[in-house]
Each structure stands twice: as C-alpha cells, then as structure tokens.
Amino acid sequence: MSIRLPTADGGFRLHRPCTDPLAPLVCAPARSRRLYAAAHVVADPLAASAQAAPAVDWEGTLAFRHRLWAQGLGVAEAMDTAQRGMGLDWPSAAELIRRSAAEARAVGGRIVGGAGTDQLVAGVVHSTGAITAAYEEQLAHTEECGAGAVLMASRALAAAARGPDDYLEVYGRLLRQSSRPVVLHWLGPMFDPELAGYWGHADLDAATEVFLKIVLDRPEKVDGIKVSLLDAERERDIRRRLPPGVRCYTGDDHHYPELIAGDGTGEPASDALLGVFDPIAPLAARAALALDRDDPVGFRELLDPTVALSRHLFAPPTHYYKTGVVLLAWLAGHQEHFTMLGGLQSARPLPHLATAYERADRLGLFPDPDLAEARMRRLLAVYGVVS
Numbered sequence: 108m109s110i111r112l113p114t115a116d117g118g119f120r121l122h123r124p125c126t127d128p129l130a131p132l133v134c135a136p137a138r139s140r141r142l143y144a145a146a147h148v149v150a151d152p153l154a155a156s157a158q159a160a161p162a163v164d165w166e167g168t169l170a171f172r173h174r175l176w177a178q179g180l181g182v183a184e185a186m187d188t189a190q191r192g193m194g195l196d197w198p199s200a201a202e203l204i205r206r207s208a209a210e211a212r213a214v215g216g217r218i219v220g221g222a223g224t225d226q227l228v229a230g231v232v233h234s235t236g237a238i239t240a241a242y243e244e245q246l247a248h249t250e251e252c253g254a255g256a257v258l259m260a261s262r263a264l265a266a267a268a269r270g271p272d273d274y275l276e277v278y279g280r281l282l283r284q285s286s287r288p289v290v291l292h293w294l295g296p297m298f299d300p301e302l303a304g305y306w307g308h309a310d311l312d313a314a315t316e317v318f319l320k321i322v323l324d325r326p327e328k329v330d331g332i333k334v335s336l337l338d339a340e341r342e343r344d345i346r347r348r349l350p351p352g353v354r355c356y357t358g359d360d361h362h363y364p365e366l367i368a369g370d371g372t373g374e375p376a377s378d379a380l381l382g383v384f385d386p387i388a389p390l391a392a393r394a395a396l397a398l399d400r401d402d403p404v405g406f407r408e409l410l411d412p413t414v415a416l417s418r419h420l421f422a423p424p425t426h427y428y429k430t431g432v433v434l435l436a437w438l439a440g441h442q443e444h445f446t447m448l449g450g451l452q453s454a455r456p457l458p459h460l461a462t463a464y465e466r467a468d469r470l471g472l473f474p475d476p477d478l479a480e481a482r483m484r485r486l487l488a489v490y491g492v493v494s
Contacts, residue, residue: 110480112485112494119424122465124480128473129389136179136217137395140367140376141354143181143219143386144391145188146172147432148195148203151212152446161448168203168208171441178392180384181217182207184254187298188382189221190429192262194448197226200209201248203213208252217292219380223259229438238263239277243284250286257290257380262301271307271317278321288330290356292378293318295336295426311341319348326350333358333380339366346375356380360421360428364410365395368403382428383417386435389472416466419459427454431463438464438479439472445486457490 109121136142136182142445149167173181184207185191185200195203204220222245233241238261249256258281268274282289296303306314322329329457332349334342335358341365346355357366357377369376384391391411397405420431430451437445445452473479487494 110483111487111492113457113458113490113492114185114461114463114491115458121469125468125471125473127471128474129393131474132389133177133394133493134179134392134396136181137392137399139398140395141181141217141356141378142179142384142391142395143183143356144175144388145183145186145215145382146175146381146385147429147436148189148448149255149442150434150444150446150448152444161195163195163199163203163448164442165206167442169206171285171436172207172210172216173214174441175385175388176211176214176216178388179395180388180392181219182211183257183380184208184218184220186221186257186259186380187294187426188385188429188432188450190222190451191223192225192299193426193429194274194451195221197245200225201245204249204254205252206384208254212253218253219257220252220316221256221259221292222249222256224261224263227263229262232267233263235264235267235273235277238267242277246281246285246289255290256285257292257333259292260299260302260305262292262299264490265302265305268307274306274317275321275324279324282321282325282328285328288328290331290333291318291322291329291424292333292358293335294358295338297337297423298335299426311336311338315341315345319345322353323350326353329353329415331356331378335401336358337361337425342366342377343374346377349375354378360417361414363417364407364414367410368398368406378379379470383413383420385432386420386439386467387413387416387472388468390470414469414472416463417464418464427451430455431460434460434463435467435472438467438482440475440478445482457487457492460486 151162154162192360224241306317308314339362394409
C-alpha cells in the first residue's frame with residue numbers, strides 16, 4: 108500500500124512505507140566519542156492556548172530524554188533545538204535544566220545545559236555588565252543543578268558589543284568564575300540571524316582568531332567548543348588548533364559523519380552536539396558502537412544515509428529545523444501530538460514535512476511504520492490532501 112505525498116512543485120508522488128524498521132536498542136555510552144543530542148521539548152497542547160507563558164509537557168519531555176540516555180547518548184538541554192529564544196523563555200529553560208539534570212543523575216546519563224542571556228529584555232541594547240550578570244545567573248543555575256554548562260551565543264552581546272574586546276572581557280570573566288570546564292558555542296547566523304558578526308567580526312577568519320584566543324587564554328576552563336557554522340573545513344582548521352584536552356563538538360548538521368569519523372591521519376576527530384541526533388538517535392547510537400569496534404567503514408555506512416534527511420530538516424531558513432524534528436517525534440510515537448511552543452508546527456510548508464516523513468521512513472526510524480503512516484495521513488487530511 109502506498110501513501111500519496113505532495114511535492115514542492117504542486118504535484119504528488121507515491122511512497123511505499125517501510126516494513127522493516129530498526130529494532131529497539133539499549134546500550135551504554137560510546138567509548139570512542141562523546142555524543143550529545145540537543146533535545147526538543149514537548150509542548151502541552153491544551154495549556155499552550157490558555158496562557159502566555161510557554162506550556163511544556165514535562166512528562167513527555169523527560170520521557171524523550173530517557174530514550175536518548177537509554178541509547179547511550181548524552182542530552183544537551185535547553186539549547187536551540189528546545190526552541191530556546193523561539194518559544195522557550197529563561198524561566199522555563201531553567202526549570203527544564205533542573206528537571207532534566209535530576210533525571211540524568213537518577214540514570215547516570217550525561218547532560219549539559221545551555222547558559223545564555225535570554226532573561227534580558229529583547230530589543231534593548233544592554234551594557235556588557237548587565238550581559239555578564241545575565242550569563243552569570245544562568246551559568247550558576249546550570250552548575251548548581253549538576254549539569255555541565257554550554258555558554259550559548261548571546262543575541263544581547265551581539266547587539267551591544269563594540270568589537271572583539273567586549274567578547275574577550277565577557278567570556279574571560281565567565282571562564283574565571285566557572286566551577287567546572289564549560290563548552291563554548293559558536294552559533295552561526297544561519298541558525299540565528301541576530302548572531303551575525305559574532306566575536307566582533309563579520310569576517311570569519313578574524314572571528315575565528317578571537318574565538319580561539321578565548322579558548323587559549325584559559326584552556327583548563329574549556330571542556331570543548333561547539334562549532335555550528337555548516338563549514339566542515341573551518342571546523343577542521345579550528346580543531347587542529349585547539350590545545351590538548353579541549354574537545355571539538357561538531358554542530359555541523361550537514362557534514363557530521365565525516366567530522367566525527369575523522370580523516371584517518373591521526374589528527375583529532377570531532378565529538379558531537381547535534382540537533383539532528385534527536386530524530387536519528389537510533390542510527391547515531393549504532394554508528395557510535397561501530398567506532399568503538401574500530402569500524403569506521405561501518406560507522407559511515409550507518410550514518411552517511413542520514414545526511415539527506417538532516418540537510419532537508421536544516422534547509423533554509425535553517426532556524427525552523429525544529430519543526431521537522433518535532434514532526435518526526437510525533438510520527439515515531441514519542442509524543443501524542445504535533446504541536447509546538449509558539450505555534451511553530453506551522454513554520455514549514457506541507458511538502459517539506461512530507462519529504463521529512465519519507466526520508467525518515469526510508470531510514471527505518473519509525474518503530475511502528477503503520478502508526479507513522481496513519482499520523483501522516485491525518486496531517487495531510489488537515490491540509491485537504493486525500494492520500
């Protein structure tokens with residue numbers, strides 16, 4: 108039996124759903140790489156329309172994190188995949204970090220949490236002192252909860268900074284007072300247009316030098332860096348220049364298999380902190396186990412086929428990739444609805460969603476293909492498509 112899916116040119120194509128999905132997997136974390144999935148949040152569809160504040164389904168949200176830990180992946184909490192700055196405000200993010208860190212302790216799961224400045228009023232140019240204080244509040248909360256901290260790129264700092272020295276001052280102060288090594292996050296403007304010119308330079312070569320200076324000034328306070336620029340060669344260049352012991356967590360959702368695998372020359376490979384690991388967790392976990400067996404060919408055979416799905420999910424406008432991630436969680440049966448904070452389930456057109464379904468289904472990512480097909484048919488019907 109086939110399902111009729113709409114195409115971007117106004118036509119239709121037939122897709123025959125998968126009959127051989129991936130078997131369930133429970134495994135320990137990989138030994139060869141440190142892998143984090145930036146996890147989405149499950150909205151509460153009933154409360155979301157009844158109040159202005161973000162309405163999170165805590166039970167559904169935490170249950171999804173347990174699925175990631177059971178497959179050996181770490182959780183990167185309250186990052187942009189969780190709609191940080193696009194529906195999830197700081198009070199909700201703080202509660203999310205607190206709850207997830209407690210659950211991580213209970214099962215021995217790895218967790219890091221995003222610390223930024225989004226409690227500051229948007230649209231106002233703040234002083235670097237106020238920005239630093241906002242960072243300090245979130246850093247302290249994340250560490251007090253027992254999670255490692257990811258110092259997220261700050262829209263407020265991007266708007267206020269007069270040049271590289273302001274970045275050096277703010278990040279230098281944060282690193283001096285952090286109680287444990289942190290992850291520094293460089294999020295490119297394709298993920299958030301308000302972060303253009305981060306590190307004080309529009310030129311990426313000059314920006315890279317500022318970024319690396321922050322790391323090299325206090326390497327003992329940096330667990331790693333997360334590079335989200337969708338530029339594989341720049342990431343390779345940056346990781347070659349990192350001091351010993353500082354990890355490079357790829358955030359490149361276009362080139363992650365090659366960056367994690369390494370080039371076989373003895374140069375460091377990338378670890379990972381990826382939004383795409385949310386929907387492709389079963390394959391990412393299997394691929395990590397292949398690396399543990401010293402089987403890079405098997406690793407690439409498992410992970411390379413996921414790139415077409417990832418590039419589709421992260422297609423421009425890239426910052427709406429969360430819509431496809433949540434769609435696939437619903438189709439996979441990991442949540443009972445396709446509703447997002449701020450109504451972002453409507454941020455992508457129907458043909459985009461149909462292609463996401465098709466590519467994920469071909470990878471065997473839906474534990475119950477019949478359920479996924481039935482839910483996709485329901486979504487099509489909402490749009491008036493008889494499938």
